[in-house]
Amino acid sequence: MEWLQQLINGVSLGSIYALIALGYTMVYGIIKLINFAHGDVFMIGAFVGFYAVTYWNVGFFPALIIAMILCAILGVVIERLAYKRLRNATRIAALITAIGVSLLIEYTMIYFRGSQIETYPDGLVPNTKIDILGAQISSQSLLILGVSISLMVLLQFIVHKTKIGKAMRAVSHDADAARLMGINVDNTISATFAIGSALAGAAGVIFGLYYTRIDPLMGLLPGVKAFVAAVLGGIGSIPGAMTGGMLLGVVETVVSGLGFSLWRDAAAFVILIIILIFRPAGIFGKNTREKV
């Protein structure tokens, strides 16, 4: 039954990737930008969660919500200050700006608090081993999985049933046609950044809970892996980001479970290379025609 255990671990790790990947994919879907600062929003979320639980002594769920709100605001500020004026610039200009924003956030953080590691306190959530069909599964893994899946269900609800969600889909499909419906495209793009960044913030707190150690450069690797997850699922596709994230988490856990834990990080990049060679559009991606 060790496999079941591995699978659950893989899926809960994958759900963290999925939460980050959703922000990548939503932003890409709406303004065709790979927001390389997204991993750093995830890092900020982890720190906000950390400060919330240690200095303000709030519990896990309030910390999660505080991190989500602050990251949503951060995401909108980044979009308004850095990306908005580049809407009509070449894609490479926006991409380089995104890398610049990423470095800016990382080193601003280091400037103000140093680069030392912080450790999430123990006992934030009850952590007992639950016996399911002979497999030892930690209640923490289940909680992480539960929270992530609830957030994804909430996202699906927002995207498909609410007015702002419909506006997001309309703008991502055809911004000018959306304008002709009376949709405020700028606000819709900001809302997309807000939602994507809130999910990254949540992922940051969950990551802190799971791996306990956080530092200002922690966003790099999960950020890149979540990007791989988004490409794997088909960049621009929301179900794709969820599936890609979960798959990547499971693959990593299986690779470590088979005894190749040193190769764990490489797995993501091997997947990226394979997907780019054989199915560049990803699992859920359509063969994209370049829009003129």
Place this chain on the structure above:
Amino acid sequence: MLKVNNINVYYGNIQALKGVSLEVNEGEIVTLIGANGAGKSTLLKTLSGLLRPKQGTIEYLGKNLQKRAAQSIVKDGVIQVPEGRRVFSNMTVEENLDLGAYLRHDRAGIAKDKERVFELFPRLLERRKQSSGTLSGGEQQMLAMGRAIMAKPKLLLLDEPSMGLAPLMVKTIFEIIKEINATGTTILLVEQNANMALSIADRAYVIETGKVVLSGRASELQKSDEIRAAYLGGH
């Protein structure tokens, strides 16, 4: 109702509209005809706020439109059905219609208008749950027009509704344009199919390389030799 005074519109350094003026009165069907690239779509985009005139004014119900954001123009009832339909093919027919009513909050009114759209276009009712990307060109044109009706237009801007459609479908679409007009919506119709457009319009403007070169009663223009030679195939 709408008064365009001497507008100049540029794409970068290229001037697409050169001192265009035109007028649309309440209740009319006015058509703007001209060849490809004459500036017809540019004018409609400018009216909808997607492009800005460098000089000139656009007056609509006594208010200036030329500096206003697209969504506030939609809010005032100037609704465009763009060239090439531009339906949201990632959504169902009904979701497209709901987006048409994006700025409205009167649920009862929206429901009533949706019923009206389904009356005008029974085909859309049959396909309401279907992804709009699977519709035929004619059906997509119906959807684009239905979506515009959902916005409760006072002034409806139609950009080449006949483009790429079979003759029978063109006839149906033009009948429906007349019907929409008969229930009190003013229409500005941009067309390459000059014959069809002139046959339903009250007045017409002819645009050539960014300039209005002729205007008058549609019935008179239809008879004019100049128009017949240039736009109606010369017979």
